[in-house]
Amino acid sequence: MKYVFYVLGILILALGVSITILSELGTGPFDALLVGLSKNVGFTVGSWEIIIALLLICLNSLLKRQRPEFLGLVTAFITGVGIDMWLFILHNFLTPEFWYSKVIWFGIGLIVSGLGTSTYLHTNFAPIPVDRLTLIIRELTKTNLFISKTFIYIVFLIMALIFKGPIGVGTLLTVCFGGLILNYFMPITKKVLDPVLTHSSKSSSSDQEKNLSI
Secondary structure, rough: OOOHHHHHHHHEEEEEEEEHHHOOOOHHHHHHHHHHHHHOOOOOHHHHHHHHHHHHHHHHHHHHHOOOOHHHHHHHHHHHHHHHHHHHHHHOOOOOHHHHHHHHHHHHHHHHHHHHHHHHHOOOOOHHHHHHHHHHHHHHOOOHHHHHHHHHHHHHHHHHOOOOOOOHHHHHHHHHHHHHHHHHHHHHHHHHHHHEEEOOOEHHHHHHHHHHHH
């Protein structure tokens, strides 16, 4: 059951990212970097998700002084494919023309991204390297998710500007509220998912004991 929520969370996250991209209000710093690289260097947005993930895995390994968590590439791969899939599905349907509709869609995308991130992070299985970096910085600096997430946003904002990514009002909103939204959803997903995951774990253990007794 944990893996179901893991994949579901990633697909929800990818949906939220795609909505913010298509809102044309400006994306989050990390996604702006991916879009900028896609437009100016080549490859799809999802492909750059995987490439950057590999680089971040190496960085995380250095910061934690442990072996690289290459399992995170699985998460990055699913996320990259999910983003490309949602962009392909939604690009003809989600075309906001007025500023207020762009703001509404961007807000929806930001909330959906926060929900998806908190869902798959709670499964504690192979976080996306950028989210693992957030957790590492929180641990090293002994702060909360809001501060560590905001710090990472600022770093990627600078990189996105260099590669001429879609920086706009939405980018500023992401920097200001992205960490808060994630911090808001984390205890909610914990409250909802813990009973389900615990029950699933007990059921699995019970089945194994039955098989051993047989």
